Amino acid sequence: MQHWITLPIMLPLCTGVALIFMARAHLDAKRAVSLISALLSIPVTAVLLIQAGAGEYQVYAVGNWQPPYGIALVLDRFAAMMLMMTSILGLLALLYGIRSDDKGGRNYHALFHFQLMGLQGAFLTGDLFNLFVFFEITLISSYGLLMHGAGPERTRASLHYVILNLAGSALFLIGVGTLYGVLGTLNLADLAIRISEVAPEDAPLVLAAGLILLVVFGLKAAMLPLYFWLPNAYSSASPSVASLFAIMTKLGIYSILRVHGLLFGPEAGVLENAISTWLWPIALLTMIFGAIGVLGARTLKRVVSYLVIVSVGTVLAIVATDDLATWSGGLYYLIHSTFITAALFLLADIISNQRGQAKDYLKPAQPLRQPRLLGSIFFIAAVSVAGLPPLSGFISKASILQASAGSSFAPALWLILLAAGLITLVSMSRAGSTIFWSHSDDSNEGTRRADKTKLGVALLLLLVSPLMTVYGEALLSYCQATAEQLRDTSGYIDAVMPIRLSEEL
Amino acid sequence: MELLYATVVAILAGSGLYLILRARSFPVVMGLLMFSYAVNLFLVAMGRLHTGKPAIIAEGAQYTDPLPQALVLTAIVIGFAMISFITVLALRARSELGNDHVDARSDEDQQP
Numbered sequence: 001m002q003h004w005i006t007l008p009i010m011l012p013l014c015t016g017v018a019l020i021f022m023a024r025a026h027l028d029a030k031r032a033v034s035l036i037s038a039l040l041s042i043p044v045t046a047v048l049l050i051q052a053g054a055g056e057y058q059v060y061a062v063g064n065w066q067p068p069y070g071i072a073l074v075l076d077r078f079a080a081m082m083l084m085m086t087s088i089l090g091l092l093a094l095l096y097g098i099r100s101d102d103k104g105g106r107n108y109h110a111l112f113h114f115q116l117m118g119l120q121g122a123f124l125t126g127d128l129f130n131l132f133v134f135f136e137i138t139l140i141s142s143y144g145l146l147m148h149g150a151g152p153e154r155t156r157a158s159l160h161y162v163i164l165n166l167a168g169s170a171l172f173l174i175g176v177g178t179l180y181g182v183l184g185t186l187n188l189a190d191l192a193i194r195i196s197e198v199a200p201e202d203a204p205l206v207l208a209a210g211l212i213l214l215v216v217f218g219l220k221a222a223m224l225p226l227y228f229w230l231p232n233a234y235s236s237a238s239p240s241v242a243s244l245f246a247i248m249t250k251l252g253i254y255s256i257l258r259v260h261g262l263l264f265g266p267e268a269g270v271l272e273n274a275i276s277t278w279l280w281p282i283a284l285l286t287m288i289f290g291a292i293g294v295l296g297a298r299t300l301k302r303v304v305s306y307l308v309i310v311s312v313g314t315v316l317a318i319v320a321t322d323d324l325a326t327w328s329g330g331l332y333y334l335i336h337s338t339f340i341t342a343a344l345f346l347l348a349d350i351i352s353n354q355r356g357q358a359k360d361y362l363k364p365a366q367p368l369r370q371p372r373l374l375g376s377i378f379f380i381a382a383v384s385v386a387g388l389p390p391l392s393g394f395i396s397k398a399s400i401l402q403a404s405a406g407s408s409f410a411p412a413l414w415l416i417l418l419a420a421g422l423i424t425l426v427s428m429s430r431a432g433s434t435i436f437w438s439h440s441d442d443s444n445e446g447t448r449r450a451d452k453t454k455l456g457v458a459l460l461l462l463l464v465s466p467l468m469t470v471y472g473e474a475l476l477s478y479c480q481a482t483a484e485q486l487r488d489t490s491g492y493i494d495a496v497m498p499i500r501l502s503e504e505l
Numbered sequence: 506m507e508l509l510y511a512t513v514v515a516i517l518a519g520s521g522l523y524l525i526l527r528a529r530s531f532p533v534v535m536g537l538l539m540f541s542y543a544v545n546l547f548l549v550a551m552g553r554l555h556t557g558k559p560a561i562i563a564e565g566a567q568y569t570d571p572l573p574q575a576l577v578l579t580a581i582v583i584g585f586a587m588i589s590f591i592t593v594l595a596l597r598a599r600s601e602l603g604n605d606h607v608d609a610r611s612d613e614d615q616q617p
Contacts, residue, residue, distance in 0.1 A: 129576055136583045143590060152601045159530065159598045159607060162591050166537050167525060169587070173544045173580055180573065181551035 004051075005060045005075050007044045008083050008124065011037060012117035019110035031098050034109040038094045041087040041116070045080070052080035055481065057495030059126070067126070067496050068190035074126035074496055077482040078331075082123040082247075082254055085335060089247055089342055089461075090116045096346055096457040097240030104149035104238070111148070115141040115244065122251055126496055128179065128186045131255065132172050135220070139165050142248065145241045146233060157232040164229050168219040175212035182206055189496035192262045192489060196269045203270050210264055210275055214256065221252025223316055224286040227309050231293065234308065235301035239349035242301070243342035243461070249312050250338055257319055257486060265489040279320035280409070286313030287416050291423040300348040300360035303431055304341060307385060310420050311337035317413060318400060325403035327483035332476055333396035336468055340385050340393065343461035347381060350374065350454055351435060354447045362431055364438040369447045373455075375436045377462065382428035384465040387421045392468035397421065399476060506554055514550070517543035530595040530605045537591065541584040548577045 015037035022030055051058060058075040061067060094112060102108040118138030125131050143165075147158045180186055182202050183194040198206055215226070222230040230249070234242050256279070264275045290309035297303040315337070318330030348360050351374055358365030368374055380391070387393035397417060404410045468475055485491065517539050524536025552573030559568050599605045 129579075133579065133583070136587075140586065140590070143594075147594070150601075155594070155598045155601045156608075159594055162587075162594055163525070163533055163537065163607065166587050166591060167540070169583070170537075170540050170544045173548060176576075177544075177548045177551040177573075180576075186572075 003060070004044075004047060005058055005073055005124065006062075008041065008048065008087070008120040009073075009117055011041055011044060012113040012120065016110045016113035016117060019113060020107065023106045023110070027102065030109045031102065034094060034113065035091075035098070037113060038087070038091040038116075042091060045083040045087045048075055049080040049084045051075070052077050053478070053481075055485065057492065059496050068185050068187035071130045072126040072187060072189075072496055073124045074188075074492070075124060076492065077478070077485050078254070078257070079123045081331070081335070081478070081482060082250070083120055085250075085338060086116060086119050086123070086247055089244060089338065092457050092461055093240045093244040093342070096243065096454055097238070099451050099453050101149065101238040101240045107144065108148055111141045111144040112244070115145060119247065119251060123254060126188050128176055128188060128191065128259065131259070132169070132176060135172065135251075136169060138248070138251065139169070142245070145244075146237050148241060149238050151236075153236045157229075157236040160229050161233045164219065164226075168216050171212055172216040175209045175216060178205060178209035178212070182209070187496065188259065188262055189493040192265070192267065192493050193497065195263050195271060196267050198269065198271070200270060207271055207274050210260065210271070211278065213259060214275060214278065217252045217255040217259070218282070219252070221249050221256065221312050221316065222286075222309055223252075223312060224282055224289055227286065227290075227312075230309060231297070231302050231305040234305040234345070235299060239346055242345040246308065246338050246342040246345065249308055250315075250334060253312065253315050253319070253334065256316070261319075261486055262489050262492060266487070267489050267493075273322060276320045276322050279316055283313050283316035283320050284412060284416050286310075286316065287420050288313075291420045294427045295423055297427070298362055300351065300362065300431055300435065301345065303362075303427055304344040304348055307344065307424065308337075308341050310424065311341065314417060314420070317416075321404065321407070321409050321413070323404065323407060323409075324483055324487055326400055326407075327486065328476060328480040329396055329399035329403050331479040331482055332392075332399060332468075335475070335479075336384075336392040336396050336465065339461055339464040340381065343458055343464075344381055344385065346454070346458040346461065347374075347377060350450045350458060351378070354450065355435070356446055358440075362434045364434065364440040366441055366443060366447070367439045368436065369449050371436055374450070375432070377455075377459065378432055378436070380465075381462055382425075382432060384462070386425040386428055388425070390469060392465045392472070395469060395472050395476075506556075510546070510550060510554060514543050514546050517546065528606055528608075530598060530607055533607055534588070534591055534595055538588055541580075541588070545577050545580055545584070548573050548580060 015033060019030055019033060052075050060073040062071045115138060118134050118141060121134035122131055122138060125134060143158060143162050146161060147154055179191060182205050183191055185191055185194060195206055219226040234245055237245060260275045264271050266272060287310055290306050290313050293306035293309060294303055297306055315330055315334050318326050352360035354368045355365045384391035384393045387397040401414060404413055521536045521540030521543055524532045525540060527533055552570035555569050560571060561568060
């Protein structure tokens with residue numbers, strides 16, 4: 001059981017390597033291997049979730065090199081929650097991909113598993129440079145997946161995405177290098193200790209490195225002004241890839257919470273909360289610009305892409321409040337928004353397949369083959385994403401609003417959160433009425449009924465929302481515990497570094 | 506030596522940045538390449554610059570910090586892979602989109 005924590009990384013790694021060797025094998029064989037691995041990752045992460053749920057930190061020293069010398073894997077509630085989300089989303093996206101997307105190229109399945117490996121590794125690692133390496137693994141496979149199936153639109157979006165992320169990786173290295181140059185360590189817990197006792201003349205340098213890292217993570221998370229790549233990339237990617245990418249922005253948010261929460265958290269001495277003063281206005285502006293984008297989008301996939309940006313802004317704003325009660329609602333919102341946007345990407349693809357030439361452009365076109373079925377699914381999704389009762393969107397927003405009531409930041413947060421919800425509602429109803437009610441002609445020839453598996457997967461993803469409502473109390477209390485653990489940075493530091501080196505010397 | 510080193514890094518980073526901001530894909534790729542060189546040199550410098558020091562812990566002697574060298578090795582390998590990928594991607598974009606502008610306009614933009 002001691003090595004169980006490495007399984008979320010090892011399982012997709014081994015599967016990915018095996019699938020590369022199987023590149024020329026029959027597609028069904030690859031599908032079988034790929035699916036079995038994705039299925040196995042659910043119990044693997046479930047065990048970790050149960051272990052982490054007890055509230056203990058689990059630290060694994062790779063190669064038994066004790067922190068801060070070796071690379072440490074650290075599991076806490078937040079990491080376990082993200083791992084679980086990744087494996088569920090990975091499995092469902094893969095199921096969807098198997099119905100069509102994986103025919104476009106030989107290495108779809110291998111890339112998919114390397115992508116999962118990068119994500120899971122980034123959620124587990126406790127070392128800044130190792131985080132960089134897992135980021136790169138995620139990025140390299142995401143380049144491949146984004147290009148998957150080809151087409152000029154994808155090539156163009158990929159070129160932007162790759163150039164931006166290469167520049168981002170270079171910045172990441174500058175940030176890491178600066179931190180190492182000043183503090184002489186890369187282990188997150190050790191970094192946090194040394195920042196808490198950093199000399200005042202070095203503090204601006206550390207802050208600069210922290211802000212560079214914020215730019216890098218912000219690029220991944222798609223916060224203002226670094227989100228312009230996202231609508232193009234996500235709306236041109238193949239549907240299964242787009243829905244998996246729904247968790248990629250959350251990786252950026254996770255890294256901000258983990259790295260900045262730890263390094264510039266309550267224990268950071270002179271640099272205490274130095275980042276959140278920057279994050280707060282940026283996050284609110286991200287929400288506003290995301291909402292404007294939702295209003296202006298001309299295709300359904302773009303609407304969903306801008307909804308991703310709105311959700312990123314919301315989570316970041318909550319992170320910046322540094323308020324424990326608001327955080328637990330924010331974490332609940334993070335789970336909700338990931339699954340609902342992933343489901344919407346799949347739904348947009350199913351809808352666009354039934355509209356012939358018009359695809360998912362929001363203009364009158366031929367009527368859909370299954371208007372009632374798809375219409376009701378779309379309605380449920382819209383209710384959930386706009387935050388209307390009774391689905392999880394409402395619960396998350398209600399708990400955020402309730403928790404933040406009376407605090408100094410409440411007016412701005414309330415105003416923008418509610419306005420963004422209203423705009424989402426308006427654009428979703430506009431999109432829905434255009435797609436389902438206004439037709440250019442009456443024939444719907446040449447379209448086929450939706451594939452049952454695809455529809456099932458989209459429904460399953462959507463089902464997360466009502467499930468999150470039914471088990472709302474249990475989930476919210478888990479999120480509450482997660483938020484408490486995240487705020488307790490000294491607990492993390494003590495778990496990773498039982499003997500503080502600086503005290504020893 | 507520090508001044509010379511810092512100047513080299515600054516020139517590489519500056520010209521890399523300038524090239525990244527160009528509109529055509531070849532200069533952008535070159536810019537990314539130069540920028541990654543600058544970053545790699547910067548990483549090496551973060552272990553402090555020494556000459557004539559042993560690379561491993563020797564008795565009594567001051568030794569060079571091996572960690573930045575390990576980091577830079579990883580960064581070089583990753584950077585090399587990334588640059589090869591972007592080169593191929595830029596070539597593909599050139600052939601598929603018909604020009605080498607980074608934000609090549611395609612006909613689909615004209616659709617309402």
